[in-house]
Amino acid sequence: MAEKVVLYYFNGRGKMESIRWLLTFAGVEFEEVFLTKREQYVELLKDGSLMFQQVPMVEIDGMKLIQTKAILNYIAEKYNLHGKDIKDRVMINMYSEGLTDLMEMIMMLPFTQDPKPKLENIETKAKERYLPVFEKVLCETVHLVGGKHSMADVLLAECTLMLEEKFPGILADFRNIKSFQGRMTENLFIKKFLQSGSKRKPQPDEHYVKTVMEVFDIKKIPFQ
Structure with missing residues (x-):
């Protein structure tokens, strides 16, 4: 065992x-x-x-x-969520680290004396710097890298849900990302993870x- x-x-x-x-x-x-x-x-x-x-x-x-x-x-x-070769892995790592950077901004909000200006900054960066990258990739494929699920897919699903908690409707102009999120949340493990308890x-x-x-x-x- x-x-x-x-x-x-x-x-x-x-x-x-x-x-x-x-x-x-x-x-x-x-x-x-x-x-x-x-x-x-x-x-x-x-x-x-x-x-x-x-x-x-x-x-x-x-x-x-x-x-x-x-x-x-x-x-x-x-x-087996890290791609098939070194080129897949470097792309997965780049996407994942970008998502981590964005999520860490949100993580720091509870430890900030005045979160309002930081919220505005996060929303702007999400819309202008981060989300367009993933929207473009998902125009052409259902997965971010290598035609299969990877760590980057999982972190993107997590990140989009975090963003929507703070900024409802933020994905309105990112239809491919929203569709991707819908597919990921139908995964049996993730679906259960998102349930109460x-x-x-x-x-x-x-x-x-x-x-x-x-x-x-x-x-x-x-x-x-």
Whole structure:
């Protein structure tokens, strides 16, 4: 029996959410250890589990992995979601890192004192810099790379749903992306993941922010 994958993070989205999405799409069951107290984080530091003193951390295949992109790439390689060759992989990585950049802007909003101008900036960048890239690609194909599902497809589905939470109707001028999103959300694993009671996390609230700050011993909101 294979050892179960274990995720160490907060009970919220953050940088772990894309990992949850990718594991779910690959049909991989996982357990979660939620950090709720600083003592848990300190204990992980003491036992040497956290290279660079960071989470998320994922236990998989006898390893303790950190660094989100490294974790995503490992999962993508392991479950055949990283293309057929080096040229596919570099395209998948470029698309995925662009999507991660955009999602990280949204992730930082709860830790921002005045999120309104940042929201406006995110919406503008999404419409002018990021979404047009994917709309153009999806004019010609149903998948972003190599004619099959990849990590980039999974992250695009996650990202579009995050954007719609903040900016309803943002995909109105991106019909190919909206159609793509519809196809992805019909995937049996993703469909279940999007239902109430799944391991998908809700949008971060004040309790999530408070927990993160207490675990990391942050005294005030870090971003202006």
